[in-house]
Amino acid sequence: MMLRKLLNSVDSQFLNGLKLQIGGSSYLASRSVFSLPEAVGLDSDRSDEENGEMDWDNLGFALTPTDYMYVMKCSRDGYFTHGKLNRYGNIELSPSAGVLNYGQGLFEGLKAYRRAKGAGFLLFRPEENAKRMQVGAERMCMPAPSVDQFTHAVEQTVLANKRWVPPSGKGSLYIRPLLIGSGAILGLAPAPEYTFLVYAAPVGTYFKEGMAPINLLIERETHRATPGGTGGVKTIANYAPVLQAQMRAKSKGFSDVLYLDSVNKRYLEEASSCNLFIVKGGVISTPYTNGTILPGITRKSIIELARNNGYQVSERLVSIDDLREADEVFCTGTAVVVSPVSSITYQGHRYRYRTGEETVSKKLYEALTSIQMGLVEDKLGWIVNIN
Ligand code: PMP
DSSP states (O other), X not given: OHHHHHHHHHHHHHHTOEEEEXXXXXXXXXXXXXXXXXXXXXXXXXXXXXOTTOOXXXXXXXXXXXXXXXXXXXXXXXXXXXXXXXXXXXXXXOTTBHHHHHOOEEEOOEEEEEOSSSSOXXXXXXXXXXXXXXXXXXXXXXXXXXXXXXXXXXXXXXXXXXXXXXXXXXXXXXXXXXXXXXXXXXXXXXXSOEEEEEEEEEEOOSSTTTTSOEEEEEESSOOSOOTTSSTTSOBGGGTGGGHHHXXXXXXXXXXXXEEEOTTTSOBEXXXXXXXXXXXXXXEEEEEOOSSSSOOOHHHHHHHHHHHHTTOEEEEXXXXXXXXXXXXXXXXXXXXXXXXXXXXXXXXXXXXXXXXXXXXXXXXXXXXXXXXXXXXXXXXXXXXXXXX
């Protein structure tokens, strides 16, 4: 019964004409035919009963396989169609797939929270992730799902895995949309076929420190991005290259690495998976995004919340000298939320920062998470409710 209801809703949203973006242009797709998910007959998994397998009090940021993933293919004609929920599991790819050989791939990350009171779940600004994927897709020569297709797929993934959404206050369901060149290609060229896939896993805090302040190391040799490169989009190709520096920093006890601009080696860019903010004399500054820094959705939201709360926020070049003089430093991202930084180490010097209850980062953390968890009214229209 539940499965039929779900498919009907997929049907009505998708069969009445699909819109999708390719290279910034919008196309109207022809009617598509949905096949039944491979997961027929597994309705009992979809119950929202407490998941006895999980230790909700000790969630970190690790992969827990869930029940379903959403898969949608885009063929040579550039149309995404045939979106459906499949049982979560391995996918089959040609050894010659564009993503495996040439890194033609993007990912996104967003979270669903369980309502504190009443049934249902809350998504934070999913249309921003959809738009960022479209920008990245253009850079990587891929077609992208429309904002509606993206949001619908995310909602279906949450509903199909609702027993994996942690109880309110214990964590969230981290949702990972992927867009990959799944078609086979030998010479360097865009793949002939693309797959959009959404899976999810329950998570708690990102850093092993939990909610405690983190310690960062400034990296001088490895650069995350270069002007004209792909640092400003969320391509999979930006992440493996930072592993070496990240592992080095972790082996010395640091939580993560801060990257410098590759031209002057003087201006701060961001950490491996989060944006950077500093506070000096009550003024908040963050490196401006010029193509080498990922335009974080948390970053954008924090800038807006801070301004609404009377803070002056400046998007500008932030140098190592600014860091030396800062009162507070914090990082932002979907996974890390708002993480206070207690120290930054550069060329053997450790600079320390204020942390704790009375800090700007703590106030902004509270302001942001109370919206994300539905504890205050969503005056900015950032929340998408799913039931
Ligand atoms: N920078 C990088 C390199 C990231 O991978 C992320 C995580 N998406 C961020 C910043 C933060 O972005 P967001 O706030 O959208 O999660």
